[in-house]
Amino acid sequence: MSVHYRAVQWNRQKKVYDRWLLIGVALYLAIFAAADLSAHPDSTVETLLIRGFGSASLLLLHVVLSIGPLCRLDRRFLPLLYNRRHMGVTVFVLALAHGGFSMVQFHALGDVNPLVSVLAGNPRVDSLAQFPFQPLGLAALVFLFLMAATSHDFWLANLTAPVWKSLHMGVYLAYGLVLMHVALGVLQSETHPALAALLGLGLLWLISLHLLAALRERGADVPLDVPTDDGFVDVGEASGIPNNRARIVTLGGERVAIFRYDGKISALSNVCQHQNGPLGEGAIVDGFVTCPWHGYQYVPDCGRSPEPFTERVPTFRARVVDGRVHVHPTPLPPGTRVEPAVWEDPDA
Ligand code: HEM
Numbered sequence: 571m572s573v574h575y576r577a578v579q580w581n582r583q584k585k586v587y588d589r590w591l592l593i594g595v596a597l598y599l600a601i602f603a604a605a606d607l608s609a610h611p612d613s614t615v616e617t618l619l620i621r622g623f624g625s626a627s628l629l630l631l632h633v634v635l636s637i638g639p640l641c642r643l644d645r646r647f648l649p650l651l652y653n654r655r656h657m658g659v660t661v662f663v664l665a666l667a668h669g670g671f672s673m674v675q676f677h678a679l680g681d682v683n684p685l686v687s688v689l690a691g692n693p694r695v696d697s698l699a700q701f702p703f704q705p706l707g708l709a710a711l712v713f714l715f716l717m718a719a720t721s722h723d724f725w726l727a728n729l730t731a732p733v734w735k736s737l738h739m740g741v742y743l744a745y746g747l748v749l750m751h752v753a754l755g756v757l758q759s760e761t762h763p764a765l766a767a768l769l770g771l772g773l774l775w776l777i778s779l780h781l782l783a784a785l786r787e788r789g790a791d792v793p794l795d796v797p798t799d800d801g802f803v804d805v806g807e808a809s810g811i812p813n814n815r816a817r818i819v820t821l822g823g824e825r826v827a828i829f830r831y832d833g834k835i836s837a838l839s840n841v842c843q844h845q846n847g848p849l850g851e852g853a854i855v856d857g858f859v860t861c862p863w864h865g866y867q868y869v870p871d872c873g874r875s876p877e878p879f880t881e882r883v884p885t886f887r888a889r890v891v892d893g894r895v896h897v898h899p900t901p902l903p904p905g906t907r908v909e910p911a912v913w914e915d916p917d918a
């Protein structure tokens with residue numbers, strides 16, 4: 571394989587986030603156990619563990635799924651993105667503990683293989699109240715495992731960003747399976763309306779947040795598809811782009827980030843090769859376009875990451891005519907160098 575494995579690079583910031591994540595999970599489990607015991611004093615330790623780990627995993631899954639749209643709505647949430655992968659792996663570990671304890675408690679004492687017992691132990695697909703909800707949980711666990719196992723950047727580089735991204739979209743499938751697992755499982759016996767309301771509110775929260783973020787992005791897109799005679803598109807005044815920052819425009823359906831730096835203008839794809847972060851919302855740092863999500867960097871005039879990194883994004887031809895930036899909407903192959911347009915700010 572061309573990509574070498576490098577152990578997770580923990581830095582101080584990640585350690586602090588991980589500590590808070592673990593403290594949060596431990597606190598939740600303690601509060602859950604206390605609340606559950608006061609409502610059901612005869613609960614066994616096994617039941618407490620199964621319910622505590624299951625609900626903690628689902629709660630954290632809501633947090634993980636909220637971080638993306640929250641960051642698109644407000645940049646102050648960006649630091650959470652740095653730790654999202656660790657949260658995702660924690661969701662899996664908690665779900666594994668929940669599923670593992672459930673298998674031991676409900677499926678390990680008979681003479682049938684516990685996996686077979688989960689998958690085939692209950693054939694009542696014709697009944698809503700008796701539906702075999704546990705295979706749905708198992709399917710969700712398999713998806714969560716696949717994502718946790720490939721969460722390291724080693725797999726991102728090996729699978730390529732588009733494949734990795736598609737695989738990790740499976741988190742929404744896992745969420746759907748868990749919703750059905752809970753709705754057809756515990757909600758059939760625990761009929762207190764607050765539980766169903768909580769599950770519904772969680773779904774409503776996530777749908778609203780994703781819709782809001784999509785609407786905001788759509789509103790920000792300025793489709794500029796009126797080309798000049800030679801195919802270039804006028805994307806506005808050069809002076810409107812702050813120094814060392816970018817303007818994002820949509821050309822031919824693609825988002826393009828147009829950066830201004832050192833008296834020059836360069837245009838490149840807005841989509842970071844790491845996890846599709848919005849490059850145009852980043853800045854030029856130390857001469858490199860720097861992604862606002864996890865800090866991947868690219869040389870502005872060729873879209874290549876500095877050595878030893880190998881990421882490349884498509885570039886676009888740009889020029890300045892009478893103080894207005896023109897960009898050609900046809901993307902050039904990733905990593906193609908384009909002579910930057912020269913433009914000195916007359917007011918500087
Ligand atoms: C092998 C996989 C799984 C098995 C065998 C399993 C089994 C169970 C069982 C037996 C219950 C009912 C417990 C009770 O009524 O006390 C339950 C409930 C629940 N499960 Fe799962 N489950 C699995 C995977 C998952 C996953 C992947 C998640 C979430 C990420 C999850 C989240 C929940 C939640 C939130 C509940 C309701 C609260 C609770 O009772 O824990 N389960 N599961």
Ligand code: FES
Pocket residue numbers: 842843844845846847848861862863864865866
């Ligand atoms: S998306 Fe992670 S660095 Fe750009």
